[in-house]
Amino acid sequence: MIYLRLFWEFFKTGLFAVGGGMATLPFLQAIGESTGWYTYTDLMNMLAVSESTPGPIGINMATYVGFTAAGIPGAVVATLGEITPSIIVILIVAAVLHSFRNNPYVDRAFYGLRPASTGLIGAACAAVVLEVLTSVQLVAGEGGLVKAPVLGGGSLFNVPGLLLAAVLIVLTNFAPKKITGLHPIVFIGLSAAVGVAFGFAGA
Amino acid sequence: MNEKNQFRELWELFWTFAKMGVMTFGGGMAMLPILQREVVDNKDWATEEELTDYYAIGQCTPGIIAVNTATFIGQKRGGVSGGIAATLGLVFPSVVIISILAGLISNFADLAWVKNAFAGIQVCVCVLIFNAVLKLLKKSVVDKRTAVIFAAVLLGGLFLKLSPVWFVVAAAAAGIILKNLEAKRA
Structure with a gap:
């Protein structure tokens, strides 16, 4: 059950x-x-x-x-x-x-x-x-x-995803404290917007 | 205490922790200031020192830290049933909010823009988990031996099809053995 x-x-x-x-x-x-x-x-x-x-x-x-x-x-x-x-x-x-x-x-x-x-x-x-x-x-x-x-199938690397990840790593770790201290929801929202703008799922 | 008062007391525990569940955004550490205000300042259910103790123990017992702390404060206030009431209160908003959201999201999951948005969000989640690991590394890997334990579990967890339970049990045993040897040598 x-x-x-x-x-x-x-x-x-x-x-x-x-x-x-x-x-x-x-x-x-x-x-x-x-x-x-x-x-x-x-x-x-x-x-x-x-x-x-x-x-x-x-x-x-x-x-x-x-x-x-x-x-x-x-x-x-x-x-x-x-x-x-x-x-x-x-x-x-x-x-x-x-x-x-x-x-x-x-x-x-x-x-x-x-x-x-x-x-x-x-x-x-x-x-x-x-x-x-x-x-x-x-x-x-x-x-x-x-x-x-x-x-798996497709290209070996997800290039747009890697670029976004690099930007996010910099923003969450190396940017001024005002940015790194932001709540994760801000970065999640930003990533959603990038995903929609650049058609991340290819949909 | 008569039955009616006891019920009121349990209800107050449930309700107070439900409110704190809604106010906690991110869990764990984010909850401490809220607990301080509600439990120490407003309700006088525990002293600052007791809360710090409960919190420390909540971190070094299994399970969700916020849940452990809630059970602790609840049992201090109202025994076993108090511990249960506080904990159920804490998780109640999560169950309601997530069930509603999960239902909504599954209805819209096939829309193109929702798929694209989640594909972007998945990248962000990778980074958030990576950052969490970096932060934990500083606290947990304190010498060569802990570095070896970390590396062994990392590789084992990635390449072996084994339940995480085995790694946890083995690591606890390793910690006790290593520290016992050290104590004997000293």
């Missing part, structure tokens, strides 16, 4: 994604891959909408993915699945607050968890960059463990 599956997948995401909303991205990619509910490209669109609407990004993404998989009940079930482990873990931590704060094992585990979480988001980033800006895809064979690069 799809609702049970949704709840379980998002329960795992809520339990193992460490470091907030963006840390759920690699889990959502894995869910899409294993269920076929949505593609990488769909997920990118969901992330853009989640960044541009009120509410925590992680929750917005869970709701959106749930909606995509199974409509409004799916949205509710996915969100509940994602917050259930949080509620359980925090209620336990709150009960043993003092010993949790002073437990050396928590610190030690997080010494390894933080770079791993960054690595997972980095891998998700590389996968979407390949998907959006090149025709290279990483594909695992049937039942295979290792993914190999495969050339």
